[in-house]
């Protein structure tokens with residue numbers, strides 16, 4: 472099991488344990504994170520699972536697959552940040568991600 476943390480406005484932290492091979496979206500759904508409605512159910516189409524990776528984890532989390540739709544979906548999201556933005560549904564949990572911390576955003580899309 473891998474522990475992951477979702478920070479909300481720097482004053483509330485949601486945490487859960489998630490199995491390797493699941494996605495960060497699975498962890499968010501387990502916690503019923505309201506900022507992550509995941510309208511497309513993890514199909515990399517809606518952008519409503521957009522988060523910012525904590526800067527300490529940016530170089531540890533596997534980079535975006537540029538052949539996927541993720542970069543195109545992210546560019547349409549509010550609060551898009553080239554370095555920090557990711558879609559929860561596209562982050563597959565690995566053992567080395569234990570302690571992974573991400574920051575929640577609004578779920579709006581431009």
Ligand code: FES
Pocket residue numbers: 496509510511512513514515516517518519520544558559560561
């Ligand atoms: S759940 Fe829709 S893009 Fe991730």
